[in-house]
Amino acid sequence: MTRKTLSALLLLGLGGCNWWYNEVPSPDDLMHVVPWFDHMILSKGVHPYQRTNIPRNTPAGVVPMGGGERDWRLGDPSAAFPIYAFDTLVANALQHPTTPPKVGARSGQELYDIYCAMCHGFQGAADGTVTPYNGAFSLLTANARHWSDGYLYSMIRYGRAGMPQYGDKIVRPDERWAVVDYVRSLQAKSPLPPAAGGAR
Numbered sequence: 524m525t526r527k528t529l530s531a532l533l534l535l536g537l538g539g540c541n542w543w544y545n546e547v548p549s550p551d552d553l554m555h556v557v558p559w560f561d562h563m564i565l566s567k568g569v570h571p572y573q574r575t576n577i578p579r580n581t582p583a584g585v586v587p588m589g590g591g592e593r594d595w596r597l598g599d600p601s602a603a604f605p606i607y608a609f610d611t612l613v614a615n616a617l618q619h620p621t622t623p624p625k626v627g628a629r630s631g632q633e634l635y636d637i638y639c640a641m642c643h644g645f646q647g648a649a650d651g652t653v654t655p656y657n658g659a660f661s662l663l664t665a666n667a668r669h670w671s672d673g674y675l676y677s678m679i680r681y682g683r684a685g686m687p688q689y690g691d692k693i694v695r696p697d698e699r700w701a702v703v704d705y706v707r708s709l710q711a712k713s714p715l716p717p718a719a720g721g722a723r
Contacts, residue, residue: 608682609681619703628698629701635706639702642686646663668715680699
């Protein structure tokens, strides 16, 4: 083999290495295609609770330092059969915010139709598809109309009696308030039903 041939092969080999490293995708690039692995939660670099809009159970009486809402749930949410209840004094003291919803907020009607209508009916009259099976109450009764906005908000967040919590599904506070507003609009456009008939 001549010296020129050996030099050409050497240059070609070095050029081939550049092609291999610069053009052929690395297996490490596949890691960026997969959004999440179940073992990543164990990494010290992951902070799953750094955001305030992630629902989680907090000790009673704790006030968040970095924003978010305090917890006014009653009972143990981790119990086998949790009691859906909340502190009514805190609930009734809640003030409906006057700031407009954040960008990207879903409408109250959209959320109501997804999470509430199956039990309470699309107009709030307790005529949903599963109402006969769970005994959901009408949102149009005199009693429901007298609940404060904060009480309705707390029911959405924590549930009450047989109604489960929806705060883990409707995570954003502005969207919960949008559901409260939509329920109020259903009440406003529906006449008050007669008192007889066991209104709740």
